Amino acid sequence: MTDRPIYDRVALIGLGLIAGSMAHAMRRGGLVGEIVGTARSPETRDIAREIGLCDRVVDSAVEAVADADLIVLAVPVGAMGAVAEEIAPHLMPGATLTDVGSVKRHVIDTVAPHVPEGVHFIPAHPLAGTEHSGPRSGFASLFDNRWCLIVPPEGADPEAVARLCALWQAMGANTEEMDADHHDLVLAVTSHTPHLIAYTMVGVADHLRRVTDSEVIKYSAAGFRDFTRIAASDPxxxxxxxxxxxxxxxxxxxxxxxxxxxLQRAIRQGDGQKLYDYFTRTRAIRRGIIEAGQDTAAPDFGRTKIEDK
Amino acid sequence: MTDRPIYDRVALIGLGLIAGSMAHAMRRGGLVGEIVGTARSPETRDIAREIGLCDRVVDSAVEAVADADLIVLAVPVGAMGAVAEEIAPHLMPGATLTDVGSVKRHVIDTVAPHVPEGVHFIPAHPLAGTEHSGPRSGFASLFDNRWCLIVPPEGADPEAVARLCALWQAMGANTEEMDADHHDLVLAVTSHTPHLIAYTMVGVADHLRRVTDSEVIKYSAAGFRDFTRIAASDPxxxxxxxxxxxxxxxxxxxxxxxxxxxLQRAIRQGDGQKLYDYFTRTRAIRRGIIEAGQDTAAPDFGRTKIEDK
Structure with missing residues (x-):
């Protein structure tokens, strides 16, 4: 895809769904020189070695970042500050430090103070995922046609930003720059609150004594199923x-x-017109998503076809 | 699939997603003699004729039920009583009258009083659907491996019930009998409340001034997308x-x-343990659904694969 690698050595800190998919996507395109990976859990590192997820799997983050010109923090958002502090003295001057966290203001506040001068800190967030997690869950096409939001701090080096964008684009994603606070609000709407609501709905079903768990599971195809997928994401x-x-x-x-x-009041009062108008408006948003290429219009996500295989 | 048709003449009243899929599924299996259809809107009838959805499309429900041994009410739940009243005098003795409505107590309360003696009234509810509606939206495999709940009133003729079950099974569904009130509670959990919540979440996104509609649509793959699918269903x-x-x-x-x-309080108080425990429990329900064959474990519902085609 490119004549010379976009980065010579990439260090992946954390080897879950996102980092694993990055490894697959970087290899698919021949985008980087060496991929070095590490994870906190020995079990994860063993699996990564077994399946050949990276060129090298090492036992510590400090080892992983040695001579890396791109370092990717792919650990839970709450762990990023500590990892940054640990690796900071070992980062190569001129290297780019990035992350893939779902929240950007907190990552910037906890990571930025540790970043040494001469290292480019450029947070990012690929909007892609599945309900699976762990080193076996990644796949090369996860980012294809998805967005990766790049959140460069003020005064970031334009060349370093362009290089990171080039990598994400070569992994299949579309990139867009965004301010950290706006990012966090947009994601609260399109991702964080929907997830909390899905978790809640699944929890309600779990608690309900008059309806058994097996009924909830058996009859889930009527709508509940889509909530459980979201509510199965990494805790x-x-x-x-x-x-x-x-x-x-x-x-x-x-x-x-x-x-x-x-809406609850409209139901209680039997206000059918209010419900009908509301449901008609929400339908239009769905059409927009299909038109924007962010979902397939195939009935039921093409589930039937998949199951026929 | 059968030596002789399960029913000789089926009348479909309403030609949306469910009735259309029934027509396709009955034809796929050669399950019935003639399929007669009708819909209130002339446009729907014209489309049904154009695409050859039924053997005959007629202009009124009264015409459709003539000599039919199975009559399927496939109109919105609120319209079923009026349709039943209209067709009741024209139903053939010995015929079975059924419906496909998502609520059963209300259908029984409004339809049963009109059913003439000698006609078997056996409500049913196939738990299958997509976000699409209208006469073009049906497909033969919609009911494959899905549940169809049969809700026979007390004293229903066992032979008539068995025959209706046989049709649903031959259309690909699993059948189970259930009491009307329990049905309505189970569906409130697995379908009705999830839909209302999805409609609400999409509505919130629509109202939010600081986040534009185009951002909501563009960045929907992070979770919101699954809500919009549900919220695109027929108003x-x-x-x-x-x-x-x-x-x-x-x-x-x-x-x-x-x-x-x-959960909101746990977030406000920073109670990470409570959130973690809750999210771990909900994950188990998801595993149950996959094991019960009611969804595919393919990452992202196999969306990536679909889009690759």
């Missing part, structure tokens, strides 16, 4: 997201509850 | 569901709000 990652994007999430949750009460 | 159908399954929906909504406030 540590999501705990950290809510703790570190607290204000925006609570803001959107407040709006959500207000809105829910309006 | 008339869903209005009627909430108006006619009011008590169970309000009950579950109340539990949902309680539960949401618990």
């Amino acid at each position: 540590t990652m999501w705990r950290d997201v809510f703790l570190t994007n607290k204000e925006a999430t609570l803001d959107i949750l407040g709006r959500f509850t207000e809105e829910l009460f309006v | 008339t159908m869903w209005r009627d569901v909430f108006l006619t399954n009011k008590e169970a929906t309000l009950d579950i909504l109340g539990r949902f709000t309680e539960e949401l406030f618990v």
